[in-house]
Structure formats: structure tokens, C-alpha cells
Amino acid sequence: MKFNYFIHICNAKTKVMKKYILVIVILLAIVGGANAQKYVFLFIGDGMGQADVDLYEAYLAEKEGKSGFVKSTISKFPFLSMCSTVCKDRRITDSGAAGSAIACGQKFNVGEIAYSETGEQPKSIAKVAKEKGLKVGIISTAPMNHATPASFYANQPTRKNYYQIGLQLSESNFDFFGGGGLLKQTGNKKDEKDLMTIYQEAGYLTFTSLKGISSLKSHNSKVIFTNETLERDASMPYFIDREGSAGNSLAEIVETATAYLDNPKGFFMMVEGGKIDYAAHDNDAGTVIGEMEDFDKAIEVAYNFYLQHKNETLIIITADHETGGVSLGIADNGYESDFGVLSKQKMSMSKFGTIIKKQTKNEESVSMKDYMDMASKYFMGIDMDFSSEEQALLNDAYAAVNAKSNRAKDEAKSKYNGNNPMAYAFCQIMNRRASVGFSTNAHTCAKVPIYAVGTTTPIYDNTEIFGVIKSFIEK
Ligand SMILES: [Zn+2]
Missing domain, CATH: 3.40.720.10 (Alkaline Phosphatase, subunit A)
Incomplete structure (x- = not known):
């Protein structure tokens, strides 16, 4: 009789324990499962x-x-x-x-x-x-x-x-x-x-x-x-x-x-x-x-x-x-790179293009020196001593901004992807100095x-x- 009573107590305790365990499992599921953050x-x-x-x-x-x-x-x-x-x-x-x-x-x-x-x-x-x-x-x-x-x-x-x-x-x-x-x-x-x-x-x-x-x-x-x-x-x-x-x-x-x-x-x-x-x-x-x-x-x-x-x-x-x-590295510079030079660039090329447009709006003719001065003031932050390749980029852009025929204007638009050619050329010079290349726009x-x-x-x-x-x- 005493023994049976003992088993009964144990069963009862196990049932309670089982209930506790079930509640804990459910709680853990809620905390760690579906409702977790x-x-x-x-x-x-x-x-x-x-x-x-x-x-x-x-x-x-x-x-x-x-x-x-x-x-x-x-x-x-x-x-x-x-x-x-x-x-x-x-x-x-x-x-x-x-x-x-x-x-x-x-x-x-x-x-x-x-x-x-x-x-x-x-x-x-x-x-x-x-x-x-x-x-x-x-x-x-x-x-x-x-x-x-x-x-x-x-x-x-x-x-x-x-x-x-x-x-x-x-x-x-x-x-x-x-x-x-x-x-x-x-x-x-x-x-x-x-x-x-x-x-x-x-x-x-x-x-x-x-x-x-x-x-x-x-x-x-x-x-x-x-x-x-x-x-x-x-x-x-x-x-x-x-x-x-x-x-x-x-x-x-x-x-x-x-x-x-x-x-x-x-x-x-x-x-x-x-x-x-x-x-x-x-x-x-x-x-x-x-x-x-x-x-x-x-x-x-x-x-x-x-x-x-x-x-x-x-x-x-x-x-x-x-x-x-x-690309990091460009053909013309071989193994040389200077990415830090880009910290000298003062603004985006597109903003510089807007400034050029504003400043030259009512000018009949704008000289290369005028563009150089604007670049020095607003954009470059580096010396304006250009190599012959860099000068060639500027000369091409200068020809593009001064294009007279519709055909030449269209060509310039597509070559410079709708950007101001002079702003684009100065930006190309910054890229070259750094040795950053772009293969497409x-x-x-x-x-x-x-x-x-x-x-x-x-x-x-x-x-x-x-x-x-x-x-x-x-x-
Ligand atoms: Zn895109």
C-alpha cells in the first residue's frame, strides 16, 4: 500500500514536471522562434x-x-x-x-x-x-x-x-x-x-x-x-x-x-x-x-x-x-597609381559643368585660359601643368564646345555623353593622374x-x- 502510494506521488510529480517542461518549451519557442525580432x-x-x-x-x-x-x-x-x-x-x-x-x-x-x-x-x-x-x-x-x-x-x-x-x-x-x-x-x-x-x-x-x-x-x-x-x-x-x-x-x-x-x-x-x-x-x-x-x-x-x-x-x-x-590602373601609366590625388578634386564633374555653363552663358568667346582658370578655382586642386596627352584632351574638348555645325554638335554630345566637354576633359585628367580607367559610360x-x-x-x-x-x- 505504501509502495503504491509512492508510485502515485511519483506519477503525479512527473505529470506536473511534464506540464512545466511543456510550458517552458512553448515559451522558448515564442522567444527564440517565430516571434523573435x-x-x-x-x-x-x-x-x-x-x-x-x-x-x-x-x-x-x-x-x-x-x-x-x-x-x-x-x-x-x-x-x-x-x-x-x-x-x-x-x-x-x-x-x-x-x-x-x-x-x-x-x-x-x-x-x-x-x-x-x-x-x-x-x-x-x-x-x-x-x-x-x-x-x-x-x-x-x-x-x-x-x-x-x-x-x-x-x-x-x-x-x-x-x-x-x-x-x-x-x-x-x-x-x-x-x-x-x-x-x-x-x-x-x-x-x-x-x-x-x-x-x-x-x-x-x-x-x-x-x-x-x-x-x-x-x-x-x-x-x-x-x-x-x-x-x-x-x-x-x-x-x-x-x-x-x-x-x-x-x-x-x-x-x-x-x-x-x-x-x-x-x-x-x-x-x-x-x-x-x-x-x-x-x-x-x-x-x-x-x-x-x-x-x-x-x-x-x-x-x-x-x-x-x-x-x-x-x-x-x-x-x-x-x-x-x-579599372584600377590604366595603359598609359603602366604600373603607376596615385588614387590619393582624387582627394584634391573639389566637386563633381557634373556640378563643375553647371558652373562652366553659368559663367560662360553671356560670353561671346571663352578662351582656353578662361577654362583653365575656372578648373583651377572650382575643380582640380592640382598643378595645372599638363602633359601633351592631357593637353590633347583639353584641345579636343575645346573644339567640341566651339562646334558650329549641327553635325559637329551632335558628335560632341555623343562623345561627351551629354556632359560639358571641358568639364569632362578636366575630369579625365584627374582620372589619368590617379590611374583610374573607365571602359564605358x-x-x-x-x-x-x-x-x-x-x-x-x-x-x-x-x-x-x-x-x-x-x-x-x-x-
Ligand atoms: Zn545606371
Whole structure:
């Protein structure tokens, strides 16, 4: 009898124990499983090939008087892949097809925004994250309805549908948009309702100051931040041109967004360094370096966040494609390089072109010396003692700006890719002094790097990024 009683007690205790264990297991599942915080940062350097990362690191080294490379934050990431960017109908892609491939995990044709020729409109990883309860932020130095950011919230047959893309921005209901402004804000004919008004009516709070966002007591509103100073194309000014102009760095925007979006379910944030591409299209190495610095410092904000939330954070850094065919070393200079000389460049080639245009507007004839003086004052920062090859570049450009016939004018336009020929030639001289080469003013199909922390899954194609992020969110 006593023995039976003992067994009964034991069974009862085991039952209670089992119940406790079950409760603990459930609690652990809740804390460590489906409801865990998930932080995802996806950084896209538009046009950023591996050579751009190398150029930035060689430049950092020369600034510090060191040989080789000095590690950027990007290079601190423990995991590296190389990834193909080819799109459906062309080997050399554009930001529409490439951004959409990254966002949706499938290939598209050039110019499509998450919208296939059959009319299929797949869901982006940002939308998947939003449905899972994560907050979503979309940040770019390019306009908010430009191809790369658009790929994450819109579905349009062409990237040129800026106004329609803009309408889909507020329909996404995403929590944070920040960076550049809007292209075709009132439509192609300027007769549509202002997109900003539409956003405000949809409940978005709109800001041109990050402080305004930081001081919000509740983080439940949806916000749109537009940089205080914008270029005529609605993008943020280049890093190299920002000094003295109102506005923020990409790092400051990411910092504010991170604090604003942080919540118990986590967030997904896409951050685009959108103008590495613009500068590479212009074959402007000094400006590429500035854009890389802006991008790298924004990545540093995310990396520091990762150090505080190691097991909950995934960061992927990649590019939609390479632009410019950048090379470190050029034929004319053999084995010589001096990337540090680019720190002397005072502004972007495009801004210098605008200055030349303004200053020569009412002049009947502008001499080579006038151009030299302008270059010395606004652009070069180096001695104006030019080699015969450099002088030849200037002479060609001088002939181009003075072209009289329509045919000669058209030739100049195509040769200098629509840039002011003199500004372009002075920029070419800076590139030559540094030994930075460009093989094209368009995109290339060179594979782009993937740097990551929080995953060790190799990524060989841009469509694979979607799955890596999705499985991390669902883990
Ligand atoms: Zn481009």
C-alpha cells in the first residue's frame, strides 16, 4: 500500500514536471522562434562593382600614407560571394530588371519594375516582410520613385511610369521612406494631383528634417523624409558636393530610420547608394569615391547595430550591376597609381559643368585660359601643368564646345555623353593622374560582390537574395 502510494506521488510529480517542461518549451519557442525580432538590412550600391570597393580602399590607404588597401566597413563583413546580374532579355542589365530580381527573386526584362511581360506582378521581399509584421523602410540617395527603390514597393511594366510608381508608394503602406524626392511629382503633363498631397492624405507624416522624425513620441505613424537639398533630378546631392548645403548623409538617414523602425517584431530596410551609378556613368572617379564613402558610412551604422543584436540581424550588401567598367590602373601609366590625388578634386564633374555653363552663358568667346582658370578655382586642386596627352584632351574638348555645325554638335554630345566637354576633359585628367580607367559610360555585366553577415549561404545569382532573406525572416 505504501509502495503504491509512492508510485502515485511519483506519477503525479512527473505529470506536473511534464506540464512545466511543456510550458517552458512553448515559451522558448515564442522567444527564440517565430516571434523573435528579425532585423534585415539590404544595402544596394547602384552600379557598385568590386573595383569601386577596391578604389575606395586604395584611396583610404593613400590618404593614410599606407600601401595596398585600408579596410572599409564593407570589407569587415565575414561572408563574401560573387553574384551574376544578367536579366531576362539582355546580359547587361539595368536597375529596373536588376532591382526587381533582387526584390522578387525572379528575372525580368530591362526596364520592368516587378512586372513581367505576362502581366505577373510578384510580391517583393519588402512586402513579404510587411505581411509578416515587420516594419519596412526604403531609403535611397536617388529619387524615391527611381527604379531600385520602386522595385520593392511597386509593380509597373516600365520604370518610366514615375507617377504611377509614386502612387504605389503610399499604397504599399510601408513605414519609412527616406532620401531623394520624387520624379514627375505631378505627372508627365504636370496636371495630376501632387504625390506629396496624396501621401499626406494617406496618413504619411512628411519631413525634411530628421530631428522631426526622432522627436516623434509614437513610432506608429508612417513617415517620409525628403532631404532638404535636392538636385534638379530630385536626387540628393553627391557626397562631394554636399558641404555647406542643407541636408543629411545617408548614414544619418539610416541611423534615424533604424531607431524609428525598431520594434519587437523587427524590420526590413533597403538602403540604396543610388548615385555611385550616376558618377560612374559620368566616368567621374573622384565623385565615385565620395559616393562610396557615404554608402560605407551608412553600412557602418547597420554594422554597429548588428554588433548589438548579433543573432537577430542579417545584413546583405550588393549591387544591382556594375557601371563604367572601372579599372584600377590604366595603359598609359603602366604600373603607376596615385588614387590619393582624387582627394584634391573639389566637386563633381557634373556640378563643375553647371558652373562652366553659368559663367560662360553671356560670353561671346571663352578662351582656353578662361577654362583653365575656372578648373583651377572650382575643380582640380592640382598643378595645372599638363602633359601633351592631357593637353590633347583639353584641345579636343575645346573644339567640341566651339562646334558650329549641327553635325559637329551632335558628335560632341555623343562623345561627351551629354556632359560639358571641358568639364569632362578636366575630369579625365584627374582620372589619368590617379590611374583610374573607365571602359564605358554605360553598365557592364561584370559580376558584383555580395558581402554579408547573418548568413553563410553562397549567393551566385541576384535572384537568390530573396530566398536568403525570406528564410531568415521565417526562421
Ligand atoms: Zn545606371
